[in-house]
Amino acid sequence: MDVTLRDGYAGLLGTLISNHENYLSLTGGTELLLFKGVRALVGAIGGRNGGRLRQVLSELLQIPLNPDKGKDFEYQNVQYRFNLMLCIIWLLQRWPERLCEICVEARFTRSRFSDYYQELPFWIWSVIDNNLNYSSVTHSSEEVDSAVRYLVFSGQLINWQSLGSFLGLKRDSAKFALNSWVARTRMPQD
Known part of the structure; x- marks a missing residue:
């Protein structure tokens, strides 16, 4: 270099x-x-x-x-x-x-x-x-969208903890999935 x-x-x-x-x-x-x-x-x-x-x-x-x-x-x-x-x-x-x-x-x-x-x-x-994506588990935007729809339907808050728990993601991966969903949809998060 x-x-x-x-x-x-x-x-x-x-x-x-x-x-x-x-x-x-x-x-x-x-x-x-x-x-x-x-x-x-x-x-x-x-x-x-x-x-x-x-x-x-x-x-x-x-x-x-x-x-x-x-x-x-x-x-x-x-x-x-x-x-x-x-x-x-x-x-x-x-x-x-x-x-x-x-x-x-x-x-x-x-x-x-x-x-x-x-x-x-x-x-x-x-x-x-x-x-720079080295996560072992990745979910497509469609999977994240589907998970968010399910969480909303079941009356759960949409945050990194609930999304991570539902998708089986660790903290950083869950935060990234949530932030990418928010950026795509421009929806506010709790």
Whole structure:
């Protein structure tokens, strides 16, 4: 894996400025979808489940990624935010290969994105779903829809616990199934 941050920040930032059409092409040309995707990546890498990703990125790119615990991105110090954004740009330079390589090395699977599933635009969701899904049990969207209909019919609350119990899924798989159903149907969850 080639590392470009060792050569300095200027070249990396220069590619962002001069190659912005390439980044927009990831999203079909929509700036809002690019922003939403970058925001979701910031949340996943900088969030509570992103410790291994931060460690791998920090070692690989030789930059510190040590957030203040419990603070959102906007409230972190400037150096941390700058370093995290450099990592995001670096990932986007060779999308989706770099994200997949880093996630595999950090053992960061699809279920770790479950907190951000509703925020993920298709250009990220499809990569995660197709490349980082290591769950032993998967259910089609039709099976999840059918399970939700049954739970509603039987008067049960629709939450990850009830869906997981009905489908025989563990916590992360159940949360992912519920979040994918919510994202597909845009229905509120209890």
